[in-house]
Amino acid sequence: MITVSLYALSGTPVSFPSAYSLLLNQPVRPDQTTSLDFAFDLDSAGRAKLFPTGALHLGRASGIQLTTTAFDSIKVAPTSHYQLDSAVVVDSNSVAILHSIVTSCAYLQQVVYYAKLHVLAIDTTSGPNGRRIDFEILTDINCGYRGLETGLPKR
Secondary structure (H helix, E strand, O other), X not given: OEEEEEEOOOOOOOOOOXXXXXXXXXXXXXOOOOOOOEEEEEOOOOOEEEEEHHHHOOOOXXXXXXXXXXXHHOXXXXXXXXXOOOOEEEXXXXXXXXXXXXXXXHHHOEEOOEEEEEEEEEEOOOOOOOOEEEEEEEEEOOOOOOEOOOOOOOO
């Protein structure tokens, strides 16, 4: 599990990361790659939103699902009910389950990777370090596994 900061797609320097790649398990800059799984922005009302690839017009490949289940209680990612083509509004303490864009794995198997995300803080100010979301994320990049626990994959 790692802690990450992303900066809004709008109103921040392009050199700041605004998106995340589950495969790379790190923030990415949308101006440098379209190999991303979700991006962050603030709308005109100041609401924080996470955008799967479909909402960014990059194909309906990745997905986001908000949940009321506590972050530490999520053990296995579901296989359905992901938002594919529109943004989801998040707030501090929101928890989401995500799946990546389809990727090739061992033996040319086509899979998606899964992750769980817990929003720690959202800064809507326009200061030098503002328009930012901080979250912790745990990604399972083991081919064919949906387990979202630390350690060796079991599920």
